[in-house]
Amino acid sequence: MPLFNAKFFDLMVHLPDDKGSLAQFVSAADEFGYSGIAALDLKYNGTDMDQLPSGFSLFSAVEVSGKPSRLRDEIKKYKDTGDILITRGRDEEVIRAALETQRLDILLQPVKFNNVLSKLASDNSIALGFNIGSIIHTRGDDRIMELRTMRTNLKYARKYELQMVLTCEPYSPYDFRSPREAAALAGLFGMRPKEAVDAMSSVPLDIIRKKSPEYIQEGIEII
Amino acid sequence: MKTMPTLREKKRYLAFKIISEETINRRELTGELLDSICLLFGDTGASEINPSLMSYDGRYGILRCQKDRTSETRAALACINKVRGGRVSIMVLGISGTVKGAMEKFIQQRLVKEPEPDKELQEHLNH
Numbered sequence: 144m145p146l147f148n149a150k151f152f153d154l155m156v157h158l159p160d161d162k163g164s165l166a167q168f169v170s171a172a173d174e175f176g177y178s179g180i181a182a183l184d185l186k187y188n189g190t191d192m193d194q195l196p197s198g199f200s201l202f203s204a205v206e207v208s209g210k211p212s213r214l215r216d217e218i219k220k221y222k223d224t225g226d227i228l229i230t231r232g233r234d235e236e237v238i239r240a241a242l243e244t245q246r247l248d249i250l251l252q253p254v255k256f257n258n259v260l261s262k263l264a265s266d267n268s269i270a271l272g273f274n275i276g277s278i279i280h281t282r283g284d285d286r287i288m289e290l291r292t293m294r295t296n297l298k299y300a301r302k303y304e305l306q307m308v309l310t311c312e313p314y315s316p317y318d319f320r321s322p323r324e325a326a327a328l329a330g331l332f333g334m335r336p337k338e339a340v341d342a343m344s345s346v347p348l349d350i351i352r353k354k355s356p357e358y359i360q361e362g363i364e365i366i
Numbered sequence: 367m368k369t370m371p372t373l374r375e376k377k378r379y380l381a382f383k384i385i386s387e388e389t390i391n392r393r394e395l396t397g398e399l400l401d402s403i404c405l406l407f408g409d410t411g412a413s414e415i416n417p418s419l420m421s422y423d424g425r426y427g428i429l430r431c432q433k434d435r436t437s438e439t440r441a442a443l444a445c446i447n448k449v450r451g452g453r454v455s456i457m458v459l460g461i462s463g464t465v466k467g468a469m470e471k472f473i474q475q476r477l478v479k480e481p482e483p484d485k486e487l488q489e490h491l492n493h
Contacts, residue, residue: 171385175457279447282405317385317453320444324458327440331406 146340150178151322152347154204154227154249155272155310158182171316173199181227181347202351204229207247211240222246225354229272232256242269248350249308252277252289256296261303268361270346271296271305275320275328276312293332306349307334309342375416376433381459381472382443383426387452392422398449399429403442415439420465426473428465436461 158164172180179200195201204227207217221228230241232253241247242263251272277289300307309329311320326339352358396419403412415435420428431439443456462468
């Protein structure tokens with residue numbers, strides 16, 4: 144079976160406030176070969192979920208941020224809503240607080256990641272996010288830093304067998320890149336094509352499955 | 367004098383489509399492409415990739431590169447996000463071993479599938 148013959152998902156799409164934007168984003172994602180997207184704060188900006196192309200799925204995601212003490216409460220607040228919970232890893236304390244709560248789904252591009260945090264992420268089945276958009280939109284020193292961060296994170300992800308997620312983090316329909324291009328960009332920091340494909344297809348599908356109302360716990364199902 | 371066939375370097379042709387806010391001309395695209403490759407891989411990398419824009423009509427185009435450097439070329443194309451201040455996205459439609467193959471398999475097929483803008487507008491007005 145060809146490597147790129149799978150269903151691809153982008154789990155971190157930023158929708159602007161105007162209502163017509165969803166259709167543009169969906170049509171762009173569909174054209175670039177994605178089978179679904181998760182838009183941030185989708186449920187809260189009054190978007191219509193019915194006008195979607197056939198076979199295309201739309202999910203809701205929430206970016207949780209704040210001080211470590213508030214972050215735990217925020218994550219608890221959203222735990223039963225079915226939204227995909229994402230935290231951006233800028234500060235080590237924030238990363239630790241986020242990883243200690245079991246309900247977080249994706250830790251996006253942590254800057255100071257280490258073996259202790261990797262173990263925590265592994266224990267709580269939290270996926271490590273890689274933001275391809277940062278390679279596309281930065282140049283020079285900033286891009287070097289981003290690539291270095293991603294290279295280090297990839298080492299920890301491999302060592303501790305963490306799930307990996309690739310996202311273009313689009314703010315406009317022009318920010319989407321097709322899965323093959325995303326895999327080529329991921330190759331710049333050492334990610335193998337198979338890992339990149341899994342990071343855009345099977346891992347997002349697994350996260351979506353865990354967020355469904357039927358899911359109870361790993362290994363338990365209602366018959 | 368021609369290069370011996372055994373020493374000739376193998377090429378690949380990438381068919382691509384440009385999605386942009388404004389129309390981009392050939393000169394701007396070539397400049398942006400070389401900039402992107404040089405910024406990502408440096409001058410040595412650019413010489414190894416050996417890129418050349420074979421054809422471009424403002425929307426679809428064919429880019430030539432070395433056979434074993436297609437992934438790098440894809441990455442460089444994906445890194446182009448702005449031309450003349452307007453937002454741009456380049457989508458690689460496919461890779462072929464010949465210009466004819468790239469044109470027939472990926473570009474002409476798409477053009478056949480897409481309805482002409484005038485016809486589409488006419489149908490819309492009739493309804």
